[in-house]
Amino acid sequence: MDQAGVLRKIKRDNKDIYAINPPVKRKKRNSDVRVIAVTSGKGGVGKTNIAANLAYILSKWGKRVLLLDADAGLANVDVILGITPQHNMSHILHGEKTLSEVIIHGPGGMKILPAASGIQEMTELSRGHKLTLIEELDDLNENLDFMFVDTGAGIAGNVMYFNMLAKEIIVVVSPEPTSLTDGYALIKILHQGYGAKRFMILVNMANNSGEAVNVYKRLSKTANDFLNVSIEYIGYVPCDTSVQKSVRQQSLLSEIFPSSKAGRQFFLIAEKLCMKQVEESEKGMMKFFGNVFVDRND
Ligand SMILES: Nc1ncnc2c1ncn2[C@@H]1O[C@H](COP(=O)(O)OP(=O)(O)OP(=O)(O)O)[C@@H](O)[C@H]1O
Numbered sequence: 001m002d003q004a005g006v007l008r009k010i011k012r013d014n015k016d017i018y019a020i021n022p023p024v025k026r027k028k029r030n031s032d033v034r035v036i037a038v039t040s041g042k043g044g045v046g047k048t049n050i051a052a053n054l055a056y057i058l059s060k061w062g063k064r065v066l067l068l069d070a071d072a073g074l075a076n077v078d079v080i081l082g083i084t085p086q087h088n089m090s091h092i093l094h095g096e097k098t099l100s101e102v103i104i105h106g107p108g109g110m111k112i113l114p115a116a117s118g119i120q121e122m123t124e125l126s127r128g129h130k131l132t133l134i135e136e137l138d139d140l141n142e143n144l145d146f147m148f149v150d151t152g153a154g155i156a157g158n159v160m161y162f163n164m165l166a167k168e169i170i171v172v173v174s175p176e177p178t179s180l181t182d183g184y185a186l187i188k189i190l191h192q193g194y195g196a197k198r199f200m201i202l203v204n205m206a207n208n209s210g211e212a213v214n215v216y217k218r219l220s221k222t223a224n225d226f227l228n229v230s231i232e233y234i235g236y237v238p239c240d241t242s243v244q245k246s247v248r249q250q251s252l253l254s255e256i257f258p259s260s261k262a263g264r265q266f267f268l269i270a271e272k273l274c275m276k277q278v279e280e281s282e283k284g285m286m287k288f289f290g291n292v293f294v295d296r297n298d
């Protein structure tokens, strides 16, 4: 291990001490970077496609974007993009590489932080790993406008962690009843267990906008009846064979079929995200990592 690696290891091994007595004054955080988690209760509803396409469009519009593959253990951003990263998040967490050594450049000029695929240890990040990641990302945020966090599905610890890393959460649902109930369960746990209050809903694989709006209405009614949360409709992506074609070609839909039915909706959602005013942080929340926490059970 080189000297920088050794230093990183020492720092990591003494994380708790550093947390109490930071050795250097921390840099001012960039409160303008928008950290957006793309998440879902049910798997396979289109999170990775959505995160990657939105990241691509915003990059093409001149924004500085990082796509963070947070499906730690089961990475698939690289598969969707047809890239084979040499290093991934596990190298950062083991102190073998820095973030800048692991980040790669993707289509449209976006940056990508690849996850590790098939590494059991990555499926439940330890407290130390979570702190390391926050610290590394913190150093990067000054050079970013958007960070999209493509999470795994469900309610496992990692998924909760990465959702709370973000200030904005897009919950992806499909019109299938199981996707709706799982989406509601995720919102409920993020709200009741971790204090998240605002959610954006994106309906994927809808037949048309009417169906998507109905799906959103059903979800928001249940959430409003039982939870004290704000649920906002951010748009929909229709069921479109162009999506599957682009996945098979390991290219992004917005790049190769921008005027397809689904492609047009991605542009509208990206536009809406840009227009959306960054809502004021809630009282007492940190500026950048709005909801950051470390698992209570760690
Ligand atoms: N709008 C769409 N129209 C048609 N097919 C779609 C659409 N969105 C996604 N798909 C299909 O669903 C598959 C799964 O999408 P994706 O990998 O993005 O889901 P995911 O939510 O990230 O899954 P996981 O939970 O496993 O991470 C895609 O490979 C694609 O074939």
Ligand SMILES: [Mg+2]
Pocket: 047, 048, 049, 071, 076, 150, 151
């Ligand atoms: Mg995925």
